[in-house]
Amino acid sequence: MPDKFLSPYDSTATESRIYAEWEKSGLFNPDECVKQGFTKEDAATYSIVLPPPNVTGRLHMGHALMLAIEDTVVRYKRMRGLRTLWIPGTDHAAIATQSVVEKQLKKEEDKSRHDLGRAGLLERIEQFAAESHDTITKQVKTMGASLDWSREAFTLDETRSRAVRTVFKQMYDAGLIYRGHRIVNWDPKGQTTISDDEIVYEERAAKLYTFKYSKDFPIAIATTRPETKVGDVAVAVHPDDVRYKEFVGKEYDAVFCDVPIHIKIVADKEVDPAFGTGAVGLTPAHSKVDWDMADRHSLSHDTVVINEYAKMTVAGRLADKKATEARDIVVQWLTSEGLLEKEEDIKQNIATAERTGGIIEPLPKLQWFVDVNKEVPERSKTLKELMLEPVRSGEIKIIPEHFEKTYFHWIENLRDWCISRQIWYGHRIPAWYRSTDTHGKPSGEIAVGEAPEGEGWVQDEDTLDTWFSSGLWTFSTLGWPEKTRELQDYHPTDLLETGHDILFFWVARMILMTEFTLGTIPFKTVYLHGLVRDAQGRKMSKSLGNNMDPLDITAKFGADAARMALIVGNTPGTDTRISEDKVKGYKHFANKLWNIARFVLDNAQGANLQAPLTPADTELLTACDTLVQEVTKDIEEYRVYMAAEKLYHYAWHELADKILEESKPIFAGADEEVKASRKVLLVTLFDRTLRLLHPFIPFVTEEIWQSMPTKDAQFLMVAKWPS
RNA sequence: GCGCUCUUAGCUCAGCUGGUUAGAGCGUCCGCCUCACACGCGGAAGGUCAGGGGUUCGAGUCCCUUAGAGCGCACCA
Numbered sequence: 001m002p003d004k005f006l007s008p009y010d011s012t013a014t015e016s017r018i019y020a021e022w023e024k025s026g027l028f029n030p031d032e033c034v035k036q037g038f039t040k041e042d043a044a045t046y047s048i049v050l051p052p053p054n055v056t057g058r059l060h061m062g063h064a065l066m067l068a069i070e071d072t073v074v075r076y077k078r079m080r081g082l083r084t085l086w087i088p089g090t091d092h093a094a095i096a097t098q099s100v101v102e103k104q105l106k107k108e109e110d111k112s113r114h115d116l117g118r119a120g121l122l123e124r125i126e127q128f129a130a131e132s133h134d135t136i137t138k139q140v141k142t143m144g145a146s147l148d149w150s151r152e153a154f155t156l157d158e159t160r161s162r163a164v165r166t167v168f169k170q171m172y173d174a175g176l177i178y179r180g181h182r183i184v185n186w187d188p189k190g191q192t193t194i195s196d197d198e199i200v201y202e203e204r205a206a207k208l209y210t211f212k213y214s215k216d217f218p219i220a221i222a223t224t225r226p227e228t229k230v231g232d233v234a235v236a237v238h239p240d241d242v243r244y245k246e247f248v249g250k251e252y253d254a255v256f257c258d259v260p261i262h263i264k265i266v267a268d269k270e271v272d273p274a275f276g277t278g279a280v281g282l283t284p285a286h287s288k289v290d291w292d293m294a295d296r297h298s299l300s301h302d303t304v305v306i307n308e309y310a311k312m313t314v315a316g317r318l319a320d321k322k323a324t325e326a327r328d329i330v331v332q333w334l335t336s337e338g339l340l341e342k343e344e345d346i347k348q349n350i351a352t353a354e355r356t357g358g359i360i361e362p363l364p365k366l367q368w369f370v371d372v373n374k375e376v377p378e379r380s381k382t383l384k385e386l387m388l389e390p391v392r393s394g395e396i397k398i399i400p401e402h403f404e405k406t407y408f409h410w411i412e413n414l415r416d417w418c419i420s421r422q423i424w425y426g427h428r429i430p431a432w433y434r435s436t437d438t439h440g441k442p443s444g445e446i447a448v449g450e451a452p453e454g455e456g457w458v459q460d461e462d463t464l465d466t467w468f469s470s471g472l473w474t475f476s477t478l479g480w481p482e483k484t485r486e487l488q489d490y491h492p493t494d495l496l497e498t499g500h501d502i503l504f505f506w507v508a509r510m511i512l513m514t515e516f517t518l519g520t521i522p523f524k525t526v527y528l529h530g531l532v533r534d535a536q537g538r539k540m541s542k543s544l545g546n547n548m549d550p551l552d553i554t555a556k557f558g559a560d561a562a563r564m565a566l567i568v569g570n571t572p573g574t575d576t577r578i579s580e581d582k583v584k585g586y587k588h589f590a591n592k593l594w595n596i597a598r599f600v601l602d603n604a605q606g607a608n609l610q611a612p613l614t615p616a617d618t619e620l621l622t623a624c625d626t627l628v629q630e631v632t633k634d635i636e637e638y639r640v641y642m643a644a645e646k647l648y649h650y651a652w653h654e655l656a657d658k659i660l661e662e663s664k665p666i667f668a669g670a671d672e673e674v675k676a677s678r679k680v681l682l683v684t685l686f687d688r689t690l691r692l693l694h695p696f697i698p699f700v701t702e703e704i705w706q707s708m709p710t711k712d713a714q715f716l717m718v719a720k721w722p723s
Numbered sequence: 724g725c726g727c728u729c730u731u732a733g734c735u736c737a738g739c740u741g742g743u744u745a746g747a748g749c750g751u752c753c754g755c756c757u758c759a760c761a762c763g764c765g766g767a768a769g770g771u772c773a774g775g776g777g778u779u780c781g782a783g784u785c786c787c788u789u790a791g792a793g794c795g796c797a798c799c800a
Contacts, residue, residue, distance in 0.1 A: 008762065201798085208799090223800060236800090272799065280800045289800070349798065402727060406795060409726060413796065504795090537735090569736050569748075573728085575793090577735060585748070588762040595760035602759075637739080645737075645747065660759075 001601040002707055009594035011558025011587070015699045019141055022702075027718055029148045030083040038718035039083050046077040047085040047490035049477050050147060051498045051506070052155060052470065054093035055132035056100050059139045060540060061532040061578060062499060064550040065570070067143045068563040069529060069640055070497050074146055075695035076635050079721040085490050086146065087477045089153035090133050094426035094466035097132075099190065099355050101125045101425075118424050125425045139550055144559045144698045146717065151486075153477040155469045156427065163476035164469050165430040167517055169449030171370065172431075174377050176516070177419070179431075181366045183291045184418050185351065188310040189358025192422040193367055195465055196415060197504055199360060201349040210277060210342035211334045213263060214254035218247055220341055222276025224348055226334065227326035230259040230314050231305035234282040236293055239267035241278055257333045258316025259305075266297045285364050301364055310361050323361070368420040368429060368462070376516060386515040387411050387508055396511065398526045399638055400573040403503060410504050419465045426463030433458050467505055471513035474522040493523045495638075500528035500573055527638055528573050532566070535579035553583055560697035561586040567696060568644045589648060590700040593693070596656050597704045600686045603667050607679035607709065614674055617681040620659060624650075624685055628722045631692055644696050651689050659685065683710060688722045 026032035033039035048070055053063055070086065078084040098113075101124055105111050113121045133154075140147065153160060171177040184193040210222040219235055237244040247265045254261050263281075270293060271280055284294035284301040294301055305314050312318040317333070318326045334340040351360035372383045379386065388411055390396040391404055398404045420429055430449055434456045437443035447457065469476070474493050478486040492514075496507065507526055514522035533539060534546040541547070553562045557580075564586035570576040613621065627650050634643035659682070666678050687710040694701040694716050705716040713719040 005759090008760080201796095221800080225800085275799050282800085287800075289798090346799090400728095406727060409796065413725095500795095535735090571737075574736090579735095579749095581749075582735085584762080588760095591762045592760070595763085597759085599759035634739095639739075642737075642739085649747075656759085657764085661764090664758095 005598040009591045014703050018699050018702050028146045030085050043083045045489050046082040047493040048495045049087045049474050052089040052091035053136050054091050054096050055129040056097050058135050061548050065566045067145045068566045071145045072640050072695040087151050088147035092156035095355050098423050098425040101128050142554050160476045163472050164427045166481045168430050172448045176371050179368050183288045183362050184365050184367050186361045186363040187353035187358045188361050190356040195418050198354045199351045200354050204350050206348035208344045208346045211340045213256050219279045220277045221279045221281040226330040227323050228283045228286045231283045231303045232281040233299050234264045234266050236266050236268045236271050236280045238271045238273040241273045257330050259314045367418050370417040383512050387511050390521045396521050419468050420462040429460040429462050431460045467509050471509035492521045495525050496523040497527040530575040533577050557583045557587040560590050560699050570641045600682045604679040604683045611676040611680050614677040617677045647693050691722050
């Protein structure tokens with residue numbers, strides 16, 4: 001028995017050394033497993049693509065959980081002899097990364113992006129992204145993740161960029177990507193559009209004002225945003241509302257707070273007669289609902305009164321005022337004119353931008369969209385339907401199942417996806433414009449995909465929503481659009497494991513993109529984990545200061561302990577709580593195994609592994625078979641939380657507490673046959689326990705197994721799973 | 724407003740398609756430095772499975788309902 005077993009288990013000394021050895025062996029790469037004879041060349045494949053962490057800094061415990069679950073499954077599959085591929089990568093995360101760098105720039109140098117210019121800012125971001133990448137990679141390795149680093153990808157590298165341009169062009173050619181002038185979610189703080197999914201609604205106190213445009217105007221309207229009323233073109237009422245029936249179709253002129261307006265009364269079923277006065281002032285350019293209603297009544301959308309900086313663009317007393325200031329001015333004016341009838345306190349859900357917190361200003365803009373309701377050529381289905389179908393049919397299985405309902409609900413309410421962003425970091429939209437042709441005549445030409453030949457082409461200034469490139473992740477990481485062997489062997493991938501908070505952002509987009517591009521599903525199973533919360537059940541956040549850094553935790557207790565603490569009892573879709581005490585408990589578990597090793601290796605020295613087992617020992621071996629079957633089934637069905645708990649229980653309370661204890665008198669006794677049998681039993685049971693536990697706590701099991709007489713492979717990592 | 728989930732021991736949670744005396748970890752209490760381990764060992768207490776109703780031979784597990792908590796989507800101008 002090596003001397004190291006005489007002192008308690010030291011995870012810090014062991015883990016980094018072992019990871020380096022694994023990495024050096026090349027066995028994270030399935031090709032290498034085949035080459036070195038651990039995996040059969042024609043073995044079935046199993047693949048997972050790592051959800052790429054954003055290069056916005058460092059990993060949090062949620063990432064650690066993701067790595068723990070995925071690595072557990074991957075190690076299990078590898079031990080079962082499958083050609084197992086787990087691809088690492090990082091996400092440029094466009095707006096998220098740019099806003100972190102911009103904040104830093106503001107804080108440290110009091111500069112804005114415009115001070116640096118596009119190239120200058122990009123350089124800064126790339127430097128930041130590179131640093132983040134290195135930190136993240138180090139953290140990932142610390143967790144013990146057996147990722148094939150030779151295949152590492154980045155959402156913004158050359159291969160992935162090519163995939164983005166290619167898909168963009170294909171969707172454009174299919175008529176599914178279009179450029180349109182529509183109301184978008186404008187973030188005045190971030191100075192960019194955002195998609196519907198990037199909006200966070202916050203409940204705030206607001207005032208509902210009831211007033212008339214002028215003394216002569218027959219109907220009072222109610223609004224929380226009086227400043228927008230200078231952009232009104234109509235008042236809508238419900239067609240059955242007897243109060244207003246006589247006015248429908250009539251038109252009025254007024255001067256509202258110095259701004260001349262022309263109002264038509266229209267009837268529309270969407271109006272709720274019970275809210276406010278039952279009459280709505282329509283501001284088509286500054287409200288999505290109003291825009292649609294204006295469309296139905298052939299009203300103009302062109303009256304824009306607020307600009308990108310949320311400032312008023314009208315003349316008069318409101319000129320150049322911030323929207324919030326303009327509100328007060330309008331209210332003051334209404335009061336002095338005697339037009340204000342009522343002012344009520346109400347609660348309102350206000351739309352804010354997820355990344356910047358800016359209050360969304362709906363504005364009409366020319367942007368790029370993905371049409372989700374148009375038929376995909378040759379599929380005779382819309383993208384929406386293509387997203388729904390594989391989940392409906394069960395071709396894609398979501399764990400836990402109830403998220404399928406949430407998924408359907410989301411898709412049913414889905415609108416066209418705005419994919420252009422007015423930020424600089426990301427995939428530049430692969431569209432080029434030329435206003436005049438080669439003969440100098442106005443042409444309005446557009447080229448999409450790769451940069452066109454010829455003079456005078458100007459590329460679109462905007463970049464793509466980051467989820468556009470992440471949507472391609474399962475196949476872009478496998479080398480698409482090249483027809484690679486990897487793509488053939490490993491796609492569709494087997495498992496997509498991620499947080500339930502990005503079911504829509506990402507999972508849905510991957511299904512959309514893959515169905516469109518390859519006509520297949522991107523993955524067979526979706527495993528959604530919950531949030532990792534602190535001991536009190538609070539979200540971990542910077543402001544609360546309750547963040548746990550995976551590096552600190554692993555340094556203190558070991559990656560094995562951290563992994564086990566994150567996995568045991570953590571059912572999919574449910575939030576979990578983590579505390580240092582919990583992790584400490586599993587550090588003790590690693591040490592327990594260490595001590596079992598000491599006992600077994602000490603007492604089973606010189607064991608004859610061929611010695612026959614006594615009936616009692618046979619029975620214990622059979623009991624272990626049952627455990628093997630149960631654990632195998634649990635992992636196959638992605639109940640890793642259950643498998644981990646059973647193994648913990650078996651190792652500690654069965655093997656150590658009962659079997660080791662009852663072995664003591666046997667070894668102290670005189671019956672050599674029983675002793676010989678017991679030696680074999682202990683070695684066999686412990687060997688199996690180590691194999692079964694390896695996917696969960698890879699380091700300590702590997703370290704012990706290297707000293708086991710049953711060692712039959714270079715690493716436990718590629719040893720055979722018991723059956 | 725629409726939808727989803729949760730409510731099981733002091734705490735955090737399991738309990739798969741309904742089936743023997745409802746489990747784990749932590750905590751608590753009692754006793755132990757017993758030659759693998761005090762990062763430990765042995766033992767104990769502790770639950771009318773939120774309330775009510777129903778289906779069933781049988782329900783923590785299925786259905787209805789009430790109450791509380793959390794989450795998602797939509798959104799009222």
